Amino acid sequence: MAKNKYSCSCGCSSQLCDCEIIHKSVVDKTRKKMLDVSTLKMMTDFYKSFADSTRLRIIDILQNHEMCVCDISVLLNMTKSAISHQLKYLRQLNIVKARKDGKIVYYSLADKHVNEIYAVCLNHVLEESNE
Amino acid sequence: MAKNKYSCSCGCSSQLCDCEIIHKSVVDKTRKKMLDVSTLKMMTDFYKSFADSTRLRIIDILQNHEMCVCDISVLLNMTKSAISHQLKYLRQLNIVKARKDGKIVYYSLADKHVNEIYAVCLNHVLEESNE
C-alpha cells in the first residue's frame, strides 16, 4: 500500500509523503508547535466565512447596520433562499446574530473579532494595490 | 426571464431578488458604502488562503521557521506535488515568498498581515472554546 519507494523518516505509518526529512532538527522542533486538529478546524471554519464573496458581502453590509433578509437580498440581487442559507452558515459559526421582530428577522455582526479580521484584511489589500 | 412575480425596487435590471426593499433609507445608505468588486475579490482571495486546512497548516508551520517543500510534505504527510500546488497558490497571493539555494527551495511568510490575521483568528477560537 506504500505510495512510493521512500521509507518515510517522519515516523508516520501511512507514508503519504514521497520524500525524506532534509532538516531534521527544524522539523522536530516545528512538529511540537503545530496546530492541533480541533483548533485547526475552528480556524478554517472561521476563515471560510470570509472566503466566499456572498458571505463577505453580507459581512460588509452588516458593518454599518443590522439588516433583514429581504433588504440584504435586494442589495446583493440574490434570492432570499440563497441569502438565508448563508446567514444560517454564518450564525452557526457565531459570525452573525439574529433578532426577530414580528415577521422580520434582523441580522447583525456577533463578535468584535469579525470587525478586526475584516479591517486587517482591508488594510492588507489596500496596501497591496498601492504598490 | 423574470424569476418571480415581484418588480424589484432596487433598480437592478436582472431582478434576481425575490422580494422588495423593506427599509428603504437604510438600504440606500448602505448601498453607497458597499465594497467594490475588485476590493471584494482581493479580500476573498486573501481569506481563501487561510480557509483550507492544508494551506493553513502550511502557514502555521511557517510561523516558526522558513522551510523546504520536502520537510513540509513530511510534517503534513502529503505528497510534494500537493504541497507545491498549494505553495504556488500562496505565493501568487503574496502570502509566502520563496528563496532558492541549490536544489532546495525555502518558503517563508511574506507579509506581517499574515501573522496578524492568523493571531486574531487564533484568539477568537480560543476565546470561543473557553465559554
Added chain:
DNA sequence: GTTTTAGTTGAATAATTATTCAACTGTCAA
C-alpha cells in the same frame, strides 16, 4: 555524462460547496 533528487506543472479526477427549487412555518392584515 548518467543518475538521483528537489521541486514544478497541466490535465484529469475526486471532493467539496454554493445556489436553486419546491415545499414549508409563523406572523400579520383584511
Added chain:
DNA sequence: TTGACAGTTGAATAATTATTCAACTAAAAC
C-alpha cells in the same frame, strides 16, 4: 379564517477547487 408575505429548510444540481498522476526541469552526486 383566509391570503399574503418574511423567512427557513432539505434535497438536487451546478460550480468550484483540492489532490493525484505522469511527465518534466534543474542542480548535485557519482
